[in-house]
Amino acid sequence: MPRTNGATAQPPRWDYAPAPETAKVSIAPRYDHFINNRWTPPTGPKSDAYFDTLNPATEKTLAQVAHGSDADVDAAVRAAAKALPRWRALPPTERAKYIFRIARRVQERARELAVLESTDSGKPIKESRDLDVPQAAAHFFYHAGWADKLPYAFPGRTPTPVGVCAQIIPWNFPLLMAAWKLAPALACGNTCVLKPAETTPLTALRLAEIILDADLPPGVVNVVTGDARTGAALVNHPRVHKIAFTGSTDVGKKIAAATAASPKRLTLELGGKSPHIIFEDASLDQAIEGVIQGIYFNQGEVCCAGSRLFVQESILDQVIRRLEHRMKSLRVGDPLDKNTDVGAVNSRDQLQRIDKYLALGPAEGATLHRANHSTLPERGYWCRPCFFTGVQPSHLVAREEIFGPVLSVMSFRTPDEAIARANNTPYGLAAGVWTDKGSKIFDIARKLKAGVVWCNTYNQFDPASPFGGYKESGFGREGGRHGLRAYLNLA
Amino acid sequence: MPKRLQVAKTFKMYVDGKFPRSESGRSFDLRAGDRLLAHACLASRKDLRDAVEAARKAHEKWADATPYLRGQILYRVAEMLEGKRRELADLLAPPPPGRGVRRGSPLRPDAEVTASIDRLIAYAGWADKYAQVLGCQNPAAGPYYNFTIPEPTGVVAAIAPDAPALLALVSLIAPVIVSGNTCVALASRANPLPACAFAEACASGDLPPGVLNILTGDRAELLPHVADHRDVDAVHAAALPPRDAALLRAGAAQNVKRVTVRDAVDWSDARQCHSPWWIEPFVEFKTIWHPSSV
Structure with missing residues (x-):
């Protein structure tokens, strides 16, 4: 397997000084x-x-x-x-x-x-x-x-x-x-x-x-x-x-x-359990960023979160390495810090729900990857971004909406298999697809049963753009x- | 010379391109006074499931057919109906006064046949146009191609009112199948015979098997099963009693079916019924984004 783009190199240690938003907002009692x-x-x-x-x-x-x-x-x-x-x-x-x-x-x-x-x-x-x-x-x-x-x-x-x-x-x-x-x-x-x-x-x-x-x-x-x-x-x-x-x-x-x-x-x-498909001919740097955006945006508490990742088999190992690498550099912590990538989970109930799935995944046989080691504040509801590999379509983490920064990674061989697995869900809110081949992308976009299909991008919103499932x-x-x-x- | 005995027709259902009787073996009598018109099939829950299965199986290919082809097939069905005008008008004709099957349609039989044929022709023409009326390109604030296109919802059940037995059925079905949905229709309980003849026109009009399936039977019996069926994606009904409509919607909630129940339709009003807004409830809008950059 070629080692490219530093995907396997040790990440440099960046230490960010705190950059808190200083505007004070009055809140009535x-x-x-x-x-x-x-x-x-x-x-x-x-x-x-x-x-x-x-x-x-x-x-x-x-x-x-x-x-x-x-x-x-x-x-x-x-x-x-x-x-x-x-x-x-x-x-x-x-x-x-x-x-x-x-x-x-x-x-x-x-x-x-x-x-x-x-x-x-x-x-x-x-x-x-x-x-x-x-x-x-x-x-x-x-x-x-x-x-x-x-x-x-x-x-x-x-x-x-x-x-x-x-x-x-x-x-x-x-x-x-x-x-x-x-x-x-x-x-x-x-x-x-x-x-x-x-x-x-x-x-x-x-x-x-x-x-x-x-x-x-x-x-x-x-x-x-x-x-x-x-x-x-x-x-x-x-x-x-x-x-x-x-x-x-x-x-x-x-x-x-x-x-x-x-x-x-x-x-x-x-709700949704939106699929995200990466073909071997995709621009991988952009695809990884898209996948990261797709699942860790807003702590994954997004109805259209790209929570099921389907990767073409030939690039699976590479994608997993890069996801781990990229995930290490996400900053989890104070929502009011301008450098923060992943903030607090919205409530104790929601955190418990996410934790339930984090325990369920390994119990069903999936492997949990928690590469992120951000120092977390003592109080508050936190979940470091993570993903599962070795996920079977029957696993609950591949079927149910988790609504947290938790991604399930699966592989496929042919476009038909990718489509069949992506559509194998009662949900149909959004989907993402990454390939640099134009005719393929439109064919896949047409076959995905979802109200919003992001091609070579993810989580784009606009008032002029209809959204729904x-x-x-x-x-x-x-x-x-x-x-x-x-x-x-x-x- | 003895008068020639007329050959009476057996009226059957239309499922997966074939003309089966009910798997249950049940039927109900349609009589004009003392005279037996037909034993119509009384569809069972199993018949409904078979029909939904056929519709699901046919869906992908029909949805992928070019709009031009779907338009031509609808037009072909209208041609076939034109050749069955007399039979259809006879089947719609009221029985002798005071006896037998009540029709309840304000239209004369031949006018109803004409309107039904014209409705199919109108929808045949919509096949390659509604997407331009209902879809659009969206001016998002960024370097993106962003457009919204209608796609078929899937398997749609059409629940016809008692009258007008042919025109209402055609009007409920045509906007559903023109956009690539497949359909399971339940014919008028009061007079299902025109629906059976319409099915023959569909079969000879090259409509692929399973695209349209027509059951005859008891609406009250089948409606709860339509509502509960997990593989029915949408329902197009008209003139349902409020209790039936509520039952339908309550069952539909289980799998988020799209339910359209039309009230007070003037079936002969072309402006109302020949409309892309009748197609719209049975399409899903898909919005596709792609960056435009090098």
């Missing part, structure tokens, strides 16, 4: 719901009125957040229903200007939002600064421009707003998911009740401040914080016209079943012209 443009205290029993949100890197409580009761949800939905007739009747160009305004305010407060996001979610500041926040602003900017152009989006049909939208978002991209949900809904003339994830409510509440500052009419956007019970109340509320959910496939199926007897419109963006990864698209469809009825 306590946050209420945002209903009808008012900060509204929860109405539930006193003992259950507020819950803590933690910094997962320190396990320290950041703030208390209102726990949405049935009555709180009802108040928010009523506010949205009341605001609907005037919002949808607003001249579309005016609606657009409100949304443009939100985009600008998000840009203006970008640094504050990035720090807050990393503090509440554990993600590295370089990701929140360079991806989450700028993409959130871009989503508002993109969709603002659609507000007065909807008649051109669906040839031969007249679009009308769906109505009151219940939007339930996950903890992995708290602000960005809020933007993905709110921006198209508002542009299409709907009013919204947003429920952020239990562990990451702070940036959505900060976005509510921005929306208040942007002078949106009362009730157009409402934010109710809480846990799964709050989400269930929102899903089951009779005056909700549409539910948009991003989260696990299990919960998505429950929502689909719970709304089976109702006329509510539904879009689901669910095949099969049990959900239905409906977010972003682009296709994303509007979820928020419009076509007459």
Whole structure:
């Protein structure tokens, strides 16, 4: 086996001085719901009125957040229903200007939002600064421009707003998911009740401040914080016209079943176990970077994480060596350090879930490679990036979504085998393929059953680019012209 | 000279390009007053599973067929239907007043046949066009080629209402198969006979075996099995009673089936029914990124 590109050489010892983000962000001791443009205290029993949100890197409580009761949800939905007739009747160009305004305010407060996001979610500041926040602003900017152009989006049909939208978002991209949900809904003339994830409510509440500052009419956007019970109340509320959910496939199926007897419109963006295929004729340096990005981005807590790697047999050893080498140099630690590559896992529950799979893999016969030896802080939820080899398709680590920085490496011989194994999953969210041969890449891209296929790249996102799954990864698209469809009825 | 005895037709189902009876041996009677029109097959759960298996087996090749070929085959089926106009109109004709099978269609039989043929022709034309209407190139903020294309969802069940027995069935099936899905259709319970004749047109119209499978039987009996079937990817239904629609959606949640139930369709309204927005629920949008750089 040729030894190339220093893949087997000892990595030089780089010692990085700490480079902490110094911007201080004020966090109030306590946050209420945002209903009808008012900060509204929860109405539930006193003992259950507020819950803590933690910094997962320190396990320290950041703030208390209102726990949405049935009555709180009802108040928010009523506010949205009341605001609907005037919002949808607003001249579309005016609606657009409100949304443009939100985009600008998000840009203006970008640094504050990035720090807050990393503090509440554990993600590295370089990701929140360079991806989450700028993409959130871009989503508002993109969709603002659609507000007065909807008649051109669906040839031969007249679009009308769906109505009151219940939007339930996950903890992995708290602000960005809020933007993905709110921006198209508002542009299409709907009013919204947003429920952020239990562990990451702070940036959505900060976005509510921005929306208040942007002078949106009362009730157009409402934010109710809480846990799964709050989400269930929102899903089951009779005056909700549409539910948009991003989260696990299990919960998505429950929502689909719970709304089976109702006329509510539904879009689901669910889990994944996305395949990543490297052919022997790929540009290997780029492919390795792509695989690293694909699984360790946001601690692997990404629905489209490339968590199953299929490597053509002739280059398997080389790829494994390079992955180990590259993984050694990933810096795990303080999310607010600008040099950090992998931050804190979002919660204790999630860390336990990841650890369960790290124990399961070897028990089923796979080999765990933990090349990374970053020094970890004493407190907080941490998982050093790692991967499994010797993985069989039947192993749970090859079948179930782990939602952590854990990659399963497998091999294949022929393109047909790669396709068959890549598609052998109930999921179908994303896929990646690496080869320098153009005709091959399009053939593979066509045959992969996934809603997003990244060719010679991975984890690219854009407001103009539709995102969403095949099969049990959900239905409906977010972003682009296709994303509007979820928020419009076509007459 | 004695009057010649008419040769009565046996009406069977259409599965995997063949015309089997129900594996269960069951049938139900269709009568016009006292006169027996036919013993129609009463499909069982096993028949449904066989049909889904045939549809799954046929899917990859049909999805890979060129749009031009799919368009020509749909057109060919329409040609075959044109040759069966009289038979179809007879099968759609109401029995003598006050007796037998109720039709419930506002269309006259020959008008329904005409509309059905025209619908197939319209969708034949969509085969190589809907992707341009539904897909697009996306202006991402970076050096990427980024485009979104529609691909078939997979195996789709079509649940036809009682009436119009032919036009509704054709209207539910055509947008499904034109885009490369394969289909398992359940014909009108009240009058499944036009569906059986339509199946013959499909078989002689070069539709590959398994692309379309037509069962006759009891909707209430089969619907829960359609809802629960893990290898059915989507359902296209119309005019379902609310209870049936809820049952269908609840079962569909198990494997995240895409369910479209149409209410209050004016089947003769071409603007409504000849539309890429009828194809759209049965395609998945795939977004492909590729960097453009050296």
